[in-house]
Amino acid sequence: MVGVVGLGTMGAGIAEVFARAGLRVIGVEADPEALARGRGHLERSTGRAVDRGKLTGGERDEILGRITLTTSRDDLRDADLVVEAIPEILDYKVSLLEDLDRICKPETVLATNTSSLSVTAVAAATGRPGRVIGLHFFNPAPVMRLVEVVGTVVTEPSVVAGITELSVRLGKTPVTVGDRAGFVVNRLLLPYLNQAAVLLDLGLAGRDEIDAAMRLGVGLPMGPFALLDLIGLDTAYEIMGVLFDETRDRRHAPAPVLRELVTAGLLGRKTGRGFHGDETAPREPEQVAGVTFGVAGDDPSSIAEALTKAGFAGSDDPDVLLRFSDRPVVEHAVRLRRPSSLVGVHLVGDRVAELAATVLTSPEAARAAAGLMTAIGRTPVPCKDRAGFVVDALLYPYLNDAVRMYDSGYASIADIDAAMRLGCGYPAGPFEMLESLGLARVRDGLRALYAEHREPAYAPAPLLDHLVTAGMTALPRP
Numbered sequence: 359m360v361g362v363v364g365l366g367t368m369g370a371g372i373a374e375v376f377a378r379a380g381l382r383v384i385g386v387e388a389d390p391e392a393l394a395r396g397r398g399h400l401e402r403s404t405g406r407a408v409d410r411g412k413l414t415g416g417e418r419d420e421i422l423g424r425i426t427l428t429t430s431r432d433d434l435r436d437a438d439l440v441v442e443a444i445p446e447i448l449d450y451k452v453s454l455l456e457d458l459d460r461i462c463k464p465e466t467v468l469a470t471n472t473s474s475l476s477v478t479a480v481a482a483a484t485g486r487p488g489r490v491i492g493l494h495f496f497n498p499a500p501v502m503r504l505v506e507v508v509g510t511v512v513t514e515p516s517v518v519a520g521i522t523e524l525s526v527r528l529g530k531t532p533v534t535v536g537d538r539a540g541f542v543v544n545r546l547l548l549p550y551l552n553q554a555a556v557l558l559d560l561g562l563a564g565r566d567e568i569d570a571a572m573r574l575g576v577g578l579p580m581g582p583f584a585l586l587d588l589i590g591l592d593t594a595y596e597i598m599g600v601l602f603d604e605t606r607d608r609r610h611a612p613a614p615v616l617r618e619l620v621t622a623g624l625l626g627r628k629t630g631r632g633f634h635g636d637e638t639a640p641r642e643p644e645q646v647a648g649v650t651f652g653v654a655g656d657d658p659s660s661i662a663e664a665l666t667k668a669g670f671a672g673s674d675d676p677d678v679l680l681r682f683s684d685r686p687v688v689e690h691a692v693r694l695r696r697p698s699s700l701v702g703v704h705l706v707g708d709r710v711a712e713l714a715a716t717v718l719t720s721p722e723a724a725r726a727a728a729g730l731m732t733a734i735g736r737t738p739v740p741c742k743d744r745a746g747f748v749v750d751a752l753l754y755p756y757l758n759d760a761v762r763m764y765d766s767g768y769a770s771i772a773d774i775d776a777a778m779r780l781g782c783g784y785p786a787g788p789f790e791m792l793e794s795l796g797l798a799r800v801r802d803g804l805r806a807l808y809a810e811h812r813e814p815a816y817a818p819a820p821l822l823d824h825l826v827t828a829g830m831t832a833l834p835r836p
């Protein structure tokens with residue numbers, strides 16, 4: 359019998375996962391109102407599975423029939439395993455674990471679904487630290503295949519082995535790691551999400567444009583703001599705080615806009631509004647009939663040809679000059695007779711074009727560039743002329759963090775890649791992405807980011823730098 363404490367965003371899904379595997383579940387909530395919300399989560403989630411043909415109505419009834427809901431922790435006295443999924447605040451978790459330690463049988467395993475807090479600190483609050491473990495599910499728990507199994511220095515090896523085995527029985531892929539803030543996935547994911555919030559706050563690009571760049575350009579299942587809303591901005595804010603406390607890395611300081619939204623009670627999907635939720639009708643694409651264009655620099659996808667085919671005329675004295683370059687666009691602009699017509703272009707995949715306006719670019723040229731890209735089927739992502747524009751500024755530090763994590767000995771390349779694919783639904787893990795982009799290109803991009811921001815974390819990881827210097831195009835795998 360399994361107990362789940364806290365039936366919010368994660369706990370309700372976790373209860374469903376256990377019940378789907380045929381186990382009896384006792385779900386505990388703080389008060390009757392929260393219990394009713396938890397019941398609603400469970401009914402909606404299993405209802406959706408029936409609508410999608412993943413469950414029959416009968417299976418759904420059986421699953422819900424295995425789950426007993428209560429507001430009394432004392433009902434957990436016979437549970438063999440209790441998983442807590444209450445808010446990401448250490449004091450709350452410590453006081454809950456103290457209580458569970460008193461209520462549950464001595465052999466009961468107590469698991470925390472924490473995303474970032476020290477499992478060791480939670481374990482130390484009990485008289486059974488060897489039987490306390492991290493069991494970290496991903497959102498939504500019934501869908502995402504990864505679980506991180508987090509053993510501390512005092513967790514009994516048989517408990518780690520037992521929980522790993524149980525995870526497989528639940529249909530999950532376990533990755534077993536030690537106790538560091540954020541484990542594998544959140545240590546890599548949350549700084550990227552936080553950085554997206556920082557870029558938005560700095561006005562580098564708009565919310566929908568940043569989301570589109572990462573979803574359509576990089577192929578991630580969701581843009582960063584849609585994902586932050588799914589996670590819950592309060593949860594994301596707490597996780598960032600824990601990461602910062604452990605690393606003192608400025609990039610891990612929660613973005614001010616997160617604090618503001620959390621204070622305003624705009625927590626994302628669970629409250630109906632967060633970064634998203636105030637959508638108005640989408641803007642009409644710019645009409646750019648008759649605009650003339652020029653292309654400068656290396657044109658990797660024959661944009662000039664595509665524009666000509668679409669009926670636009672090339673001209674040496676163009677309405678808009680599109681410049682492909684790794685250098686800051688403004689360095690090219692100042693050499694031109696009409697710097698106001700210059701827009702920097704970075705193509706991302708087959709569907710996105712980042713368009714960097716410099717301080718000298720005219721609004722007309724920026725609008726014309728966006729219209730031209732729309733006309734040839736690319737989603738324009740207007741942004742400021744900063745190193746890495748949007749995509750590389752978000753993606754490269756994440757890849758760099760993954761190299762540092764591997765180099766520190768915390769997890770293997772295979773585990774890190776699997777964790778990001780199965781925990782976040784990414785099309786590829788960071789090492790697969792790094793190798794397909796090219797190690798040298800990422801190293802050089804990081805150097806440019808470092809040169810612009812002087813942020814130590816942007817300096818290429820020494821391992822990455824050495825691999826490029828050695829002429830390697832892939833990471834060494836055993």
Ligand SMILES: NC(=O)c1ccc[n+]([C@@H]2O[C@H](COP(=O)([O-])OP(=O)(O)OC[C@H]3O[C@@H](n4cnc5c(N)ncnc54)[C@H](O)[C@@H]3O)[C@@H](O)[C@H]2O)c1
Pocket residue numbers: 363364365366367368369386387388389392442443444445446447450454471472473474494495496497588589590593628
């Ligand atoms: N949101 C995510 O995407 C995500 C993913 C993985 C792990 N987590 C982790 O899961 C945990 C829960 O996060 P969440 O996003 O589900 O939070 P949430 O705010 O959506 O849900 C927390 C639930 O716990 C209940 N609760 C609070 N105190 C309680 C108590 N003492 N006893 C019983 N119930 C109590 C609340 O009523 C609420 O329903 C956190 O540790 C978080 O880091 C979250």
